[in-house]
Amino acid sequence: MSATRLRKQVLTAAAGAIAAIAVAGGACARSAPLPPVYVHMNGANEFLENVVAVRPGQPVVFVDQDTGPHTVVGYNPATGATSKRFDGAVEGTPGPGHPVHTYTIRFRHAGLKFYYCSIHAELAHEPGGVTSPKKRPTVHGFGDPMDGLIIVTTDAHLLASNPATSRQRILPHYFGG
Numbered sequence: 268m269s270a271t272r273l274r275k276q277v278l279t280a281a282a283g284a285i286a287a288i289a290v291a292g293g294a295c296a297r298s299a300p301l302p303p304v305y306v307h308m309n310g311a312n313e314f315l316e317n318v319v320a321v322r323p324g325q326p327v328v329f330v331d332q333d334t335g336p337h338t339v340v341g342y343n344p345a346t347g348a349t350s351k352r353f354d355g356a357v358e359g360t361p362g363p364g365h366p367v368h369t370y371t372i373r374f375r376h377a378g379l380k381f382y383y384c385s386i387h388a389e390l391a392h393e394p395g396g397v398t399s400p401k402k403r404p405t406v407h408g409f410g411d412p413m414d415g416l417i418i419v420t421t422d423a424h425l426l427a428s429n430p431a432t433s434r435q436r437i438l439p440h441y442f443g444g
């Protein structure tokens with residue numbers, strides 16, 4: 268075998284090995300996706316886990332275990348503008364034994380993602396220039412506006428602070444559970 272041909276074979280083998288490592292690395296990354304963080308609506312016109320922390324790219328799954336529909340709309344407290352991308356809606360479920368509806372969103376960058384349900388809350392301009400959700404006057408029985416906050420972060424302490432229910436897709440004792 269000539270030296271040139273030998274070198275070519277070695278290079279080909281090396282390239283193959285590098286490609287195999289790249290494929291294995293990709294497969295490894297895909298085989299361990301970030302588990303979703305769940306936010307539940309289960310009958311009180313509130314987001315049960317109204318503050319959660321997630322990693323960039325980690326899915327947040329809103330689960331409607333209520334009979335009624337809800338929306339999940341991002342807004343900017345500084346400007347009052349609502350988000351075009353963070354704009355979800357979930358249908359209610361008729362009762363036990365029926366499937367639940369969900370809405371999933373991921374955020375690429377770290378930051379604070381405020382949201383509210385436009386059915387049960389409305390945005391109001393506050394003194395000082397901030398906008399925050401208020402309970403809709405037409406919604407009875409609940410004092411708090413239906414809103415929440417997603418903290419997108421890589422901070423391990425924040426990520427470990429999520430309530431235990433945020434790791435469960437379906438909570439028992441509610442519709443769909």
Ligand SMILES: [Cu+2]
Pocket residue numbers: 312336337338384385386387388413
């Ligand atoms: Cu709602």
